[in-house]
């Protein structure tokens with residue numbers, strides 16, 4: 001546990017949560033990461049998770065979230081096929097995590113099915129046509145004459161099966177799940193959740209919100225509080241952020257002036273690769289750092305956190321380490337090794 005060495009205080013103020021594992025295991029994990037184990041209920045994806053998954057109450061916020069998401073679409077004129085696709089994707093995105101851990105109680109399944117029905121048929125001309133088709137037929141794939149609506153129970157069962165298999169096969173997976181609760185999507189850094197939105201400058205930065213006529217009481221960067229917040233400012237040019245980029249460039253002996261548009265910044269970053277520098281790792285660094293900046297910026301705005309450049313750097317260094325551990329079989333650095341030899345880490349395989 002002490003092996004994290006000098007960086008062991010990084011996570012002292014962080015929290016991690018785990019569910020679907022024993023208390024003892026979760027405790028061990030939190031000790032290892034040197035973070036506080038969150039006590040239930042904690043929130044995941046903004047949804048409060050409480051103690052007992054067998055209680056229907058636990059599922060209420062999740063059902064509400066599905067309901068709200070779908071309600072936003074109800075007013076729009078969608079084709080029937082469009083509604084099937086939409087309801088499947090909404091349910092998948094919200095439920096996949098919880099369904100991976102818990103067997104859903106019967107009453108909850110019933111509520112979700114009612115949601116599906118209402119959304120699909122609610123006040124539309126198709127209602128009469130379809131209402132008399134049996135629900136299990138509705139859930140069959142199209143090739144089998146169904147409508148391809150996701151079968152809640154089958155979805156749950158298949159995910160539970162997969163998860164148990166993972167537990168047996170691969171302990172790393174279990175680790176990753178714990179990390180995920182803190183760091184969001186680690187699974188696929190190329191698809192890092194907001195990367196494409198950043199590259200297209202479509203994140204809800206304050207200037208973008210103003211452009212969309214969203215009223216805020218201030219538009220300045222929450223980091224430096226002196227210049228208006230745009231993606232270019234927030235991620236690259238803010239006086240609080242610039243030194244972090246300079247430091248990371250110095251690891252690999254690169255210098256450069258920074259372009260303004262995020263996409264150009266990324267291109268310059270990836271084209272700066274020279275022989276000996278690990279191109280992919282270096283791109284992932286860009287993703288890890290920008291993603292971390294965004295997370296910190298949000299916790300400043302929404303949770304009154306204060307800006308701390310060291311913490312941003314530490315979190316980003318940790319995040320890319322979790323990605324590399326997962327993605328590269330030959331990446332065997334212990335975290336301590338990685339974080340204290342970043343130069344070498346980006347230059348060598």
Ligand SMILES: [Zn+2]
Pocket residue numbers: 221222223224225226227233234237238239240
């Ligand atoms: Zn600033």
